[in-house]
Amino acid sequence: MTEFRELTLGGISVGMIYAAIALSLVLIWRATRILNYAQGGMAMFTTYIALLVINHTGSYWAGFAVALASGLVLGGVIERLVIRPAENKPPLNAIIITIGLLVFLEGLAGILYGGQFRSFPAAFSITGLHVGSAALGVSANDVFVAVAVLAAALLLAAGFRYTSAGLQLRASAFSPPVARLLGVRVGRMLTLGWALAGLIGALAGVLVSPSTFLYPNSMDSIFVLGFTAAVIGGLDSPAGAVAGGLILGVALSYVGGYLGSDLVPLFGLAALAVVLMVRPSGLFSPAATRQV
Amino acid sequence: MTLVRHVATAAVLAVLLVIISSTVSPFRDYQMAEVACYVVAVAGLTVLVGLSGQISLGNGAFMAIGAYAAALLLLHLHWPLAVVLVAALAVAAAGGAVVGVAAARLRGPYLAGATLILAVALPSLALRYGLLGGDQGLTVVINSPGFLGPSFSLTRWQAWLTCGCALITLVLLANLARSRVGRSWRAARDDEVAAALAGLNVARLRVLAFVVSAACAGLAGALLAVTTSIVSPGAFTVTLSIGLLTAAVLGGLGTLPGAVWGSLVLVLVPTYVTDVASSHGLSSSVGSNIPVAAYGVVLVVVMLTFPDGIQGGVHRLSRPLASRLPAWPGAPRRRPPGPQFRAPASEHQEEGSL
Numbered sequence: 001m002t003e004f005r006e007l008t009l010g011g012i013s014v015g016m017i018y019a020a021i022a023l024s025l026v027l028i029w030r031a032t033r034i035l036n037y038a039q040g041g042m043a044m045f046t047t048y049i050a051l052l053v054i055n056h057t058g059s060y061w062a063g064f065a066v067a068l069a070s071g072l073v074l075g076g077v078i079e080r081l082v083i084r085p086a087e088n089k090p091p092l093n094a095i096i097i098t099i100g101l102l103v104f105l106e107g108l109a110g111i112l113y114g115g116q117f118r119s120f121p122a123a124f125s126i127t128g129l130h131v132g133s134a135a136l137g138v139s140a141n142d143v144f145v146a147v148a149v150l151a152a153a154l155l156l157a158a159g160f161r162y163t164s165a166g167l168q169l170r171a172s173a174f175s176p177p178v179a180r181l182l183g184v185r186v187g188r189m190l191t192l193g194w195a196l197a198g199l200i201g202a203l204a205g206v207l208v209s210p211s212t213f214l215y216p217n218s219m220d221s222i223f224v225l226g227f228t229a230a231v232i233g234g235l236d237s238p239a240g241a242v243a244g245g246l247i248l249g250v251a252l253s254y255v256g257g258y259l260g261s262d263l264v265p266l267f268g269l270a271a272l273a274v275v276l277m278v279r280p281s282g283l284f285s286p287a288a289t290r291q292v
Numbered sequence: 293m294t295l296v297r298h299v300a301t302a303a304v305l306a307v308l309l310v311i312i313s314s315t316v317s318p319f320r321d322y323q324m325a326e327v328a329c330y331v332v333a334v335a336g337l338t339v340l341v342g343l344s345g346q347i348s349l350g351n352g353a354f355m356a357i358g359a360y361a362a363a364l365l366l367l368h369l370h371w372p373l374a375v376v377l378v379a380a381l382a383v384a385a386a387g388g389a390v391v392g393v394a395a396a397r398l399r400g401p402y403l404a405g406a407t408l409i410l411a412v413a414l415p416s417l418a419l420r421y422g423l424l425g426g427d428q429g430l431t432v433v434i435n436s437p438g439f440l441g442p443s444f445s446l447t448r449w450q451a452w453l454t455c456g457c458a459l460i461t462l463v464l465l466a467n468l469a470r471s472r473v474g475r476s477w478r479a480a481r482d483d484e485v486a487a488a489l490a491g492l493n494v495a496r497l498r499v500l501a502f503v504v505s506a507a508c509a510g511l512a513g514a515l516l517a518v519t520t521s522i523v524s525p526g527a528f529t530v531t532l533s534i535g536l537l538t539a540a541v542l543g544g545l546g547t548l549p550g551a552v553w554g555s556l557v558l559v560l561v562p563t564y565v566t567d568v569a570s571s572h573g574l575s576s577s578v579g580s581n582i583p584v585a586a587y588g589v590v591l592v593v594v595m596l597t598f599p600d601g602i603q604g605g606v607h608r609l610s611r612p613l614a615s616r617l618p619a620w621p622g623a624p625r626r627r628p629p630g631p632q633f634r635a636p637a638s639e640h641q642e643e644g645s646l
Contacts, residue, residue: 035401037534082592089599092347095404096541097595099534104588110581216581224412224530231405262419269413272406273394280397 006138007257008250013142015249016149020204021226022233022241023153024197029235030173031193034083034094038101040223042078042198043205045105046071047214048113050206051120060121067202075198079191109216117218120209145207152203153242156196160238169193225252228268232275234282243284247271298466302459309459313451321447322519323559328454329516330555332461334539335548336508339465341537342546343474344501345481347400350391350407351509352533353414358384358510359517359528360418363430366518373434377457377514384510385503392502396495411533415525429524432517454515461508462548468504469548477501509536542594544603553602561587 021039028036046067054063078101086094124140160166171179172189180186204226205219212218225248233244248271255267275283313321337351362380365371371379391410395403418424436449468474480487480494488494517523539558544550562583569579598605 029401035404082596085596086599089595090545092341092541092545093595093599095347096538097592099538100588100591100595102588103591104585107581107583107585107588111578111585115581220530221412224408227405228409231402235401262416265409265413265416266420269409272409276398276402276406277394280399280402282402 003257007253009138009142011250011253012246013138013145013249014253015229015246016146016242017204017208017222017245018226018229018249019242019245020149020152020200020207021223022230022245023156023238024200024204025227025230026233026235026238026241027156027193027197027200029230030238031169031190031197032079032083032094033091034098035227036194036197037095037098037223038078038105039197039201040219040226041102041105042071042074043201043222044214044216044219045109046074046198046202047120047205047209047218048109051118051214054121060123064123064206067206068199071198071200071202071205072195073198075201076191076195078198079194083194084187084190106216113216115216117213117215120206120214122210126210141210148203148207149242152200153238156200157238165189165192225268228272231282232272234279234285237282237284240282240284244282294470295467298463302463306456306459309455310452313448313455318445318447321445321451323563324451325447325454325515325519327555327559328451328458329512329519330536330539330558331458331552332454332515333509333512333536334543334555334558335458335461335465335551336505336512337536338540338543338546338548338551339469339477339508340501340505341540343469343477343481344498345477346395346498346501347404347537348407348502348505349404349530349533349537350410350414351505351536352528352530353407353411354384354388354506354509355513355516355532356415356418356525356528357387357506358513359523360424360430360513361510362514362517363432363523364423366432366434367430373453373518377511380514381507381511384513385507387510388503388506389499391506392499395502396498408530408533411528411530415528418525425524427525429522429526432521432523434518434521450519454519457511457515461511462551465504465508466548473497473500538591542591542601544601544605544607547601547603549606550601550603553606557590557602561590 021043024039025036028034028039049070050063050067052063053066054060057063082097082101083094086097122141124144126139126141128139129143160170168179168184169189169192171182171184172186173193176186179189204222208222209218212222226245229244229248230241231244232248233240233242248268251271252264252268256264259267279285309324313324316324333351333355337348340351341347358380361383362376365376365379366373391407395406398406418429419426424430434446434450436444436446469477476487476492476497479490480492480497484494487497513528516527520527535558539554540551541554542550542557543552543554565583565586566579569582594602598608600607
């Protein structure tokens with residue numbers, strides 16, 4: 001029973017990381033109909049920047065803030081610089097451009113920081129919490145990870161729902177031409193969507209790096225599972241992204257704990273296959289309609 | 293007629309390749325073999341993505357199937373090499389049929405996600421089962437055949453073998469693309485509903501494309517196994533699968549010459565940049581990462597400047613040149629200038645471009 005509780009709580013903590021990556025993918029997918037394969041690479045790069053700041057100033061929170069800010073800027077700059085020019089080209093081109101960015105960022109990180117594994121500090125203690133004398137199986141930092149991603153997701157949802165920029169973002173995602181006719185600067189909204197996705201990705205990078213170490217490819221497997229979570233939840237649904245991340249995180253935590261960690265990727269494939277067999281557009285997407 | 297033309301082109305290329313491989317160093321022979329392996333895999337992928345319109349980020353997994361099948365057959369059953377290659381191709385094709393059936397309902401990003409995790413998950417099987425050699429992998433040793441003489445270099449034989457297989461694959465795929473099947477693929481890609489109304493079985497066509505693509509990948513994997521003489525999970529990572537897709541799009545999606553350009557870039561750009569970096573005395577962490585960064589830059593720049601890939605660029609640059617030459621008798625009539633009909637978004641290659 002203790003093991004079950006530990007695996008569940010640990011799974012929720014990891015699942016929130018997948019949820020953050022999934023959320024950033026969904027943001028970009030809804031805004032520009034592009035899958036951003038560079039999301040993991042961008043998160044890796046901003047985490048390196050955070051590490052530099054932390055080593056320089058000695059303050060974790062300064063690094064945390066700089067990571068989020070640089071994620072915001074990086075997302076916006078990438079959209080303006082290389083995604084916008086590819087707007088009217090075949091859709092695969094944009095995908096290849098994001099793959100090129102991923103390769104470039106990983107190469108650049110290797111050049112600037114070297115390939116060795118670096119440890120990244122955690123925000124709070126990583127020793128297990130206790131209730132009375134019973135070990136809870138999670139650390140204060142695990143709680144922080146879950147709370148931070150949840151807070152970011154809720155803030156984002158509130159922003160989409162209650163602010164003017166959020167309404168414009170939704171309008172541009174729903175129908176760019178109509179939004180444009182109504183006076184929305186759709187181009188700016190796309191940049192904003194990418195910037196927000198960069199921020200969420202950067203958050204994921206900072207939160208996951210204490211447990212994975214930091215190296216140029218450190219986000220690759222996180223990205224693949226985040227992508228899987230987004231597909232399971234449905235790429236059009238931010239709530240689905242969070243739910244998909246949690247489901248995947250907890251399920252893979254059980255598989256890793258009870259059956260062995262080398263089965264985790266295979267089980268991820270199986271979970272994805274089962275979900276897509278039943279619902280080819282993910283769990284939380286509205287019923288698929290195909291235009292004739 | 294087309295068959296004759298394709299075979300004649302392949303024969304000329306074969307003679308050229310034999311001449312080249314006989315004059316260059318063993319290392320260049322090895323690189324030729326490597327490029328040829330990738331050509332086989334990328335050509336299969338370009339048919340799947342470019343002609344049938346289904347994205348796959350998981351063809352590296354089919355390469356792994358082919359490579360492991362070939363290694364096991366060579367190690368345990370000692371079958372002759374030609375039979376092993378055909379068997380590896382068949383096993384991978386069967387895997388492609390399974391994935392194709394599962395994928396037939398999926399579209400765009402959902403298909404991309406499913407095939408991506410396939411590429412991650414399948415090689416991890418090797419860590420689970422001892423028969424597959426675990427992390428170390430399996431070692432495959434082949435010798436050059438006796439009739440070439442005892443002193444014939446092994447790398448040159450590997451180059452001949454892989455280039456020969458690549459040419460055969462290209463001829464077969466070129467004919468397939470010009471056949472009824474290829475036309476049906478294009479029809480189903482451009483408008484699924486119209487294709488179904490015209491009597492095509494769209495689902496079966498989509499599965500068939502996966503089978504053809506996986507068969508090519510399986511053959512490529514088997515060839516790579518005998519070229520590098522080792523089969524390990526580390527050789528078939530997601531990076532390989534993504535590399536195949538980038539090569540197909542970089543070269544020019546849906547075109548077989550494009551598959552050759554893309555494979556050349558995939559193999560030669562990193563080697564070339566490494567040579568330049570090491571000759572300038574850069575440290576190893578910088579030297580080993582510059583090729584990676586350079587490949588990323590090449591991808592982005594080519595996609596922005598030549599949206600139809602290298603083959604599209606070659607086409608575009610050679611057209612004004614060709615139009616100045618007098619037309620030869622029996623040449624196909626050029627389309628009249630003026631607005632041309634263009635199908636929506638997915639149309640980015642012309643009928644005769646393969």
